[in-house]
Amino acid sequence: MSIVGNLRSVQDADLDAVLERPERVKRLVYNEPLGRDDANSRPLLARFRRRKHEPEDDWGPADDGEHLDLDKAWQGLHFLLTGTDMGGDPPLNFIYRPENWIGDVDVGLGPARAVRSGEVRMIADELERLPPETLAERFDPEKMMELGIYPEIWDRDPAEDDTLGYLLHHYGELRAFVRRAADGGRAMIVYF
Numbered sequence: 001m002s003i004v005g006n007l008r009s010v011q012d013a014d015l016d017a018v019l020e021r022p023e024r025v026k027r028l029v030y031n032e033p034l035g036r037d038d039a040n041s042r043p044l045l046a047r048f049r050r051r052k053h054e055p056e057d058d059w060g061p062a063d064d065g066e067h068l069d070l071d072k073a074w075q076g077l078h079f080l081l082t083g084t085d086m087g088g089d090p091p092l093n094f095i096y097r098p099e100n101w102i103g104d105v106d107v108g109l110g111p112a113r114a115v116r117s118g119e120v121r122m123i124a125d126e127l128e129r130l131p132p133e134t135l136a137e138r139f140d141p142e143k144m145m146e147l148g149i150y151p152e153i154w155d156r157d158p159a160e161d162d163t164l165g166y167l168l169h170h171y172g173e174l175r176a177f178v179r180r181a182a183d184g185g186r187a188m189i190v191y192f
Contacts, residue, residue, distance in 0.1 A: 005074025022103025073170035112191035124182035
């Protein structure tokens with residue numbers, strides 16, 4: 001199994017709607033149906049009770065937003081931004097921090113996390129001040145392996161597998177994505 005990091009830009013109103021009813025996050029990130037349709041895996045009696053007593057949720061996001069697939073580079077990027085395996089200082093710890101959960105709805109590997117539009121602007125500004133060369137200086141394969149930074153490939157021979165190039169490629173995509181979200185006044189959802 002691979003763990004792939006994802007970000008989706010969303011309107012603030014859509015993020016508020018998801019925070020109000022966390023089960024909506026699947027509609028937002030995977031375009032899954034809500035309401036009656038999401039109960040089909042329940043026993044027949046439970047589905048009947050839900051249909052009878054709970055109205056269908058016909059909410060849908062205002063737009064699809066933009067999606068960014070960080071592949072397996074997500075924790076390596078987090079390390080280059082924060083110097084940690086998880087956590088670190090805001091706002092650069094936005095990829096992998098154990099807070100701001102959107103309920104307890106599993107969207108692949110646990111719940112998604114919310115990043116408000118104001119924080120997205122701060123992240124974009126911080127990333128703007130961090131050129132790829134600065135991140136390259138922070139690349140420490142030995143420390144990354146010691147911390148178990150996923151996918152634990154950092155000590156490979158650079159002549160055979162350019163792991164730093166892999167991270168810097170995804171960093172360029174990440175910077176551009178976050179800048180577009182910030183410029184559009186959008187929030188983000190981070191999920192794995």
